[in-house]
Amino acid sequence: MRVGLFGGTFDPPHLGHLAVCRAARDQLGLDHLEVVPCGHPPHRSAPQADDHHRLTMLRLTLEGEAKLAVSSREIEREGPSFTIHTLGELADAYPGAALFLVLGGDSYDDLPSWHRHEQIEALAHLAVIARPGAEGLAALREGDRSRVSRPDQPLPETGRAVIPVEMEPCPYSASEIRRQLARGLSPEGLVPAVLDYIHRHALYVPERSSSGMNPSPPDLLSVIQQTLATRKAENVVTLDLRGRCSFADHFVICHGSSERQVKSLAEEVQHAVRKQLGRKARAEGFQRAEWILLDFGDVIVHIFSESARDFFRLESLWQDAPRLDA
Ligand code: ATP
Numbered sequence: 351m352r353v354g355l356f357g358g359t360f361d362p363p364h365l366g367h368l369a370v371c372r373a374a375r376d377q378l379g380l381d382h383l384e385v386v387p388c389g390h391p392p393h394r395s396a397p398q399a400d401d402h403h404r405l406t407m408l409r410l411t412l413e414g415e416a417k418l419a420v421s422s423r424e425i426e427r428e429g430p431s432f433t434i435h436t437l438g439e440l441a442d443a444y445p446g447a448a449l450f451l452v453l454g455g456d457s458y459d460d461l462p463s464w465h466r467h468e469q470i471e472a473l474a475h476l477a478v479i480a481r482p483g484a485e486g487l488a489a490l491r492e493g494d495r496s497r498v499s500r501p502d503q504p505l506p507e508t509g510r511a512v513i514p515v516e517m518e519p520c521p522y523s524a525s526e527i528r529r530q531l532a533r534g535l536s537p538e539g540l541v542p543a544v545l546d547y548i549h550r551h552a553l554y555v556p557e558r559s560s561s562g563m564n565p566s567p568p569d570l571l572s573v574i575q576q577t578l579a580t581r582k583a584e585n586v587v588t589l590d591l592r593g594r595c596s597f598a599d600h601f602v603i604c605h606g607s608s609e610r611q612v613k614s615l616a617e618e619v620q621h622a623v624r625k626q627l628g629r630k631a632r633a634e635g636f637q638r639a640e641w642i643l644l645d646f647g648d649v650i651v652h653i654f655s656e657s658a659r660d661f662f663r664l665e666s667l668w669q670d671a672p673r674l675d676a
Contacts, residue, residue: 353444354383354477356452357424357433359524360404361397362548363411364539366454366522370479371418373517374452377501378477382417383452384440388431389424398528399553401425410543434466437473448505449474452515456630462491463617463636475511477501480519525628528554570627570649571674574602577622583615583653589671598650600674603664605654609639615653616642 354374360367367385375383387404390396397404405422412418423439424431433451440449451474453461458478461467499511522539530537531554536545548554571588578586583604592599606612613636623629623646631644631651640658644651652664 351382351444351447352378352380352450353440353447354378354380354450354452355386355433355437355440355474356383357386357388357431357436359397360385360387360408361399361524362404362527362540362544362553363408364522364524364527364544365411365541366520366539367408368411368415368541369517369520370452370454370515371412371415373479373515374450374477375415375417377515378450378513379501380417380450381447382419382444384419384421385412386421386424386436389427390430403547403551403553407544407547410547411541413543430465432465434464434470434473437470441473450477450513451475452477453479455480456632459632459634463613463633471510473510475505475513477513477515479515479517525630528628531555570623570629570646571600571602573622573626574619574646574649574651577619578602578604578615581615581618582611584656587665588674589665589668590674591668591671594668594671598645599648600650601664601668601671602649602651603654603659604652605656605659607656609655612642612653612655613639616644616651619644619651619653 356371356374358367371383371385374380385408387401387408389401399407401422405420405425408420412420424436427435437449437451441447451470453476455478458476461470461476464470494512497506497509497512499506499513501513501515505511527537527539531548540548575586575588583606586602586604589601589603590599591601604615606615616633616636620631620633623631629646631646633642633644635642640655641662642653644653654662
């Protein structure tokens with residue numbers, strides 16, 4: 351038997367999620383794909399819509415789909431929604447089944463920062479779906495190259511495979527959909543019953559400030575700089591690379607006093623930017639935490655250990671770039 355787990359915030363669920371479920375179910379020949387909204391996400395801010403709304407919207411999105419089942423197990427479980435616990439529950443519920451963890455490319459990129467990710471990868475095969483904007487399998491981690499397998503190949507006798515699942519690129523993202531709803535637009539990418547549900551329950555409408563005006567969102571650079579300052583990052587330098595660099599407008603560079611602080615600075619920045627702006631970074635370097643890079647597209651944050659910062663001397667490479675004070 352083949353059992354899949356597809357977790358997410360589903361805030362709200364959209365056609366990208368539906369396409370992922372269909373592609374994974376059909377290409378991997380899954381007998382059961384459990385789609386699990388997280389209750390208390392450890393990696394990001396709390397969802398905007400209440401749990402019962404997300405569950406209902408997910409059921410509406412997946413209605414009539416064979417072998418897909420929406421599960422409230424993470425919502426009902428106490429404590430943070432760690433994937434390793436959910437996989438463990440599935441392993442107990444389906445003894446002897448081959449387990450597959452279905453991930454969009456951005457989640458695959460983030461996986462090394464997940465709680466007990468080595469155990470996750472020991473328990474389940476990874477089914478990775480390319481997502482526009484995420485590197486996913488284009489940037490396979492070193493150790494993963496040898497375990498890549500096609501969906502139609504037999505599963506390895508020992509160890510777990512990393513299986514790319516093909517899907518027509520689907521540009522929808524929940525945060526963009528929320529942004530549009532907050533501006534009073536009718537976004538594309540939702541099944542009609544979900545759009546209708548959102549309107550009926552007035553979900554994702556912005557809260558009004560006391561003056562009746564919507565507060566303007568803080569900008570990315572200040573969220574990053576403030577988070578690093580509050581968390582006591584050392585020697586934070588912001589370089590203005592506009593007109594000098596083709597792949598980013600700004601670098602924010604800093605260091606932490608230990609690998610532990612480097613990791614926690616990176617997690618805090620990811621968390622603050624997701625919470626305040628709904629944006630995610632492509633992250634690299636979490637495994638060794640000597641140099642973690644968070645790529646937000648226009649802004650790249652480099653968080654070093656002190657020795658790595660001295661070694662790479664990134665600021666000297668860009669010494670002509672103006673520095674911006676935080
Ligand atoms: P947000 O934009 O707020 O980050 P999201 O659209 O990524 O939300 P999640 O609930 O966080 O939605 O995603 C759950 C899973 O679905 C993740 O593994 C994510 O990579 C994957 N996913 C979401 N949208 C797509 C898409 N358009 N194409 C491929 N995978 C997707």
